[in-house]
Amino acid sequence: MKVLGISGTIIGAKTSILVHKVLEEVKKEAPELETELLDLRDFKMSLCDGRDPSTYPDDTKKVIDLVTxxxxxxxxxxxxxxxxxxxxxxxxxxxxxxxxxxxxMGFVANGGTYQHYLVVENQLKPIAGYFRAYVAPGFVYAHPDHFNQQNEIVDEDVLSRISHLAKEVVLLQKALKGAADLSAQR
Known part of the structure; x- marks a missing residue:
């Protein structure tokens, strides 16, 4: 099983750092799981216009394949x-x-105010609902104050939430895989 971390921005480092840290915790929790980071800063994607993904002239098809x-x-x-x-x-x-x-799906976000955590509840979770995905109950929101000058996460509460999120994602994924395996045996 593969856990894909997606850093959904083409600028800055904090989002990638947060996602990577959760992936590290996933590996600690379940070393048998494969983890990979998809950092959108490293790929050129076309704006979606509804065409066949193989006709885009850049990394779009490759990214779609990684995600799916x-x-x-x-x-x-x-x-x-x-x-x-x-x-x-x-x-x-x-x-x-x-x-x-x-x-x-598990979500992490970072922003410049302490109120922006609401974007996870009001925008990201509804998108997951549209896709009919399962969402980990917890999430991680980080503010610039939670990082030091070297962009390392230093806030103990954020680090604890990262660990909890990793555990929730692993638990949900294993439970769903177990249920699917059990159903297939019947």
């Missing part, structure tokens, strides 16, 4: 103007809804 082949996700975004990034929204627009159905 994963079993569960840690999805991160910085909060800009009270919303998720356009880059992450564009990625969601490219993904066929059936590709994420019944898969587990």
């Amino acid at each position: 082949s994963a079993d569960c996700y840690i999805i991160g975004t910085p909060i800009f103007q009270g919303s998720l990034t356009g880059a992450l929204k564009n990625l969601f627009d490219h993904i066929p809804p059936q590709a994420l159905r019944n898969k587990v």
